Amino acid sequence: MNDDSDYYAILGVPQDATEAAIRDAFINLLPQFPQDVSEQDNPAYGRLLTAYKVLSDTERRATYDSLLRETAVSPLNITIQASKDQLQLSKEAQIVYLLIDILPPAAKTQTQRPLNLSLVIDRSTSMKGERLDHVKKALEILIDKLAPDDIISIISFSDRAEVVVPSQPASDKQALLTKTRTIFTSGGTEIYQGLSAGMKELRQAPLPQHTNHLILLTDGHTYGDADLCVDLAQKAARLNIGFSAFGIGSEWDDQFLDKLVAPSGSQSQYIETPDQIINYLQKRIQGLGSIHARNIRLSLDLPQTIIPQFGFKLSPFAQPITLKEQEIKLGNLEGRRPLSFLLEFTIAAQPRETRINIPLHFTADLPERHNHTVKHQHQIIVLDNPIHIAPPDALIKAVRLLNMYRMNEKVASDVQAGDMLAATRRMKHLSTRLLELGQTKLAQQAYSEGDRLETMGTMSLEGQKKLKFGTRALLGQTIAALNSDTNDL
Amino acid sequence: MICKDCGASQLEGTLFCSECGCFLLDAPSKPTFILPFSDFAKHDPTPALENFKPSALAKPLILTIVIPSSRRRFKMEIVDRIRIGRADIHANIYPELDLVNDNGAEMGVSREHAIIEASANGLAVSDLGSTNGTFLNNSRLSPNMRYPLKNGDELRFGELLIHVLF
Known part of the structure; x- marks a missing residue:
């Protein structure tokens, strides 16, 4: 419904306005127009008159209200594109891809909740030097950007956790900065210690009034507590606390960090x-500061x-989605x-010829409605003679890059299965495909990893991460390019 | 379904081979539509540049591109050049300014249509021998010659109009 036909908006009254309020609004708006105004030469006057005629008539207003309810635009604007809308009769299974976009609403509906942020920082010995220096610099910039009603806590951990900054409003920035400078390196990496201390601090603040988020920065493998960490992340998601994780260097466990952020549909990044x-870090905080809909879930x-x-x-960032559970966690619309x-x-x-319905039920927490559900259904027709239509370009682009990401993942499983021949061949193919895309750097990386697989039977840790997150970043960029507008550049 | 590149067996409906990454749909590339009025306005605009020496800019120049027909407005950086056309994975053509999603094929944009080049003395635009021509402020450019491109100029590729601001 556009503004021209929103009669309530024209009169500037709420939808539950009384008859008297509607008449008052109309009378107050009339003096704007000259005495001899006519509907023909002043469209604004015409709209006002129509709005008043409809809303002042009880019967017409009731009809209009029911129409309004039916066409009420859901705040979740969802579009679904399929690789095929018609399938051929077949004795074998077939593949169908769906590309689903949930578009942000007009900026005015954005909810601005203050942040409740916990930064959990690895201070194990390997962070010494440049890494910790940059983390401290990042913390300074971040603290500077926080609003006074944002809440922050900072934890540093090695084999035990230390609360550097207990949960507090980011009002006395000088004091916060002084404290961050006291972080020094020592010991090993036990992520659970850090996460649970961070959670404890986050829970000091009233959770429903905030955007609650824990950001983990680490450069190493955790020792023996990975499952505990994932359990904690699941528990946090139920409390509306999101987890993001950033791995520095190449020694950390990317699969573990992916698992850690999956319950809240958040980001892990190399x-x-x-x-x-x-x-x-800045990008992540920016996203968290502009949320339109929280905790979007898709039940299949x-x-x-x-x-x-x-x-x-x-989009807004590239991240694998866990499909194991009934409900897919998609994170926030940011x-x-x-x-x-x-x-x-x-x-x-x-x-047989038939119609297949793929039910897609989205649930999200909106500013005015908790657990708002939008039910979509995507229909695919099975025919003996389907019309072949090329899939949408956006979908092809995304699937092409996704396939490269998966080829790289498959190399890892080839290696695990001991099939070096398959691993080498796949890696070389991947190199060619990357080159076709003009991704020379990644193609070179894939090529040298292919050589390494052939001669030594392993991949380098660095190469594995560069390819995994390099192809992931490409996926993120395609959608950014397709939706390019001034804000992205 | 069998991948024509590596022979791997793939489920029907798969778009890219899981083994070698080959595109499995044999959708033919879209040909450039030939528009009925492409002879229109053949006269040359401001004379072509004689001594234009393309060179990379020390600092990238930001161009704002406006495509009214698709209601697109976005920024692009130019360092040395921006190629304009329609991406075609089969022909391995990936122009920086890709007009596929602006209905390029139907509006008569060739895959390799035109190019904007930078130099210390300003920008130049050339038509690359496109099917339906490149128009600068409504005058058709002779192919493969450089013409000065100024802030606010209107470029038309076939039927597709864009504005370039910088």
């Missing part, structure tokens, strides 16, 4: 060189013939970029 820390209550195989979030993701399904053999 930080190749310490000077990038500031940039990534699917018939047995439709099996979700793979999910990947493309900033000016859409929440976009790709799903791959296998559709079981279809021997």
Whole structure:
């Protein structure tokens, strides 16, 4: 519904306004127009008159109200594109991809809750020097950007945790800065210690009034407490506390960090060189500061013939999606970029012409409505003679890059299975495909990893991360490019 | 479905081969539509530049591109050049300013349509021998010759109009 036909907006009254209030509003607006105004030569006057005529008539108003309810635009503006809308009859399973975009609403509906942030920082010996220096610099910039009603806590951990800054409003910035300078390095890496101390601090603040988030910065493997950490992340998600994780250098466990952020649908990211820390942290905080809808979930209550195989979030950041549970956690709708993701399904053999419905039920927490649900259904028709239409370009672009990301993941499983021949061949293919895209740096990396696999039977830790997060970053960029507007550049 | 590149067996509907990454849909590339009025306005605009020496700028120049037909407005950096056309994965053409999503094919944009080049003395635009021509402020450019591009100029590729601001 546009502004021209929103009669309540024209009169400037709420939808539950009384008859008297509507008449008053009309009378107050009339003097704006000259005495001899007519509907024909003044469209604004015409609109006002129509609005008043409808809303002052009880019967017409009731009809209009019911129309308004039916066409009420959901705050979640969802578009779904499929790789195919018509399938061929088949005795074998087929693949269908869906590209789903949830677009941000007009900026005015954005909810600004203060942040409740806990920064959990690895201070193990390996962080010594440049890494910790950059983290401290990043903390300074970050503290400077926080609003006085934002709440912050800072934890440093090695094999035990230390509360550097207990949960407090970010009002006395000088005091906060002084404290961050006291972080020094020693000991090993036990992430659980840090996370649980961070959680404890986050829970000091009233959670429902804040955007609650824990940001982990680490450069190492955790020792024996990975499962505890993931349990904690799940518990946190239930309390509306999100986890983001940043790995510095190449020694950390990317799969573990992916698992850690999955319950809240948040971001894990590879930080190749310490000077990038500031940039990534700032972006993350920016996103958290401009949330339109929180905790978006997609429940896939699917018939047995439709099996979700793979999910990947493309925007606002690229991140794999866990499909194991009934409900897919998609995180928040943040900033000016859409929440976009790709799903791959296998559709079981279809021997007869039929219609297949893929039910997609989204739930989100909106400023005015908790657990707001939008039900979508995507229909695919199975025919003997389907019309072949090329999939949308955006979808092809995304699937192409996703396939490269997965080729790299498959190399890792080839290596685990001991099939070096397959691993080498796949890596070399990946190199070619990256080169076709003009990604020379990544292509070179893949090529040298291919050589390494061939001669030594392993990949370098650095190469593995560069390729994994390099292809991931490409996925994020495609959607950014497709939605390019002035804000992105 | 069998991948034509590596022979791997893939489920029907798969878009890219999981083994070698090959694109599995044989959708033919879209040909450039030939527009009925492409002979229109063939006269040359301001004379072509004689001594234009393309060179990379020390500091990238930010161009604002406005495409009214698709209601797009975005910024692009130019360091040495911006190629304009339609991306085609089959022909391995990836112009920096890709007009595929602006209905480029239907509006008569060639895959390699035009190029904007930078130099210390300003920008120049050239048509790359496109099917439907490049127009600068409504005058058709002779192919493969450089013309000065000024702030606020209107460029038309076939039927697709863009404004360039910098």
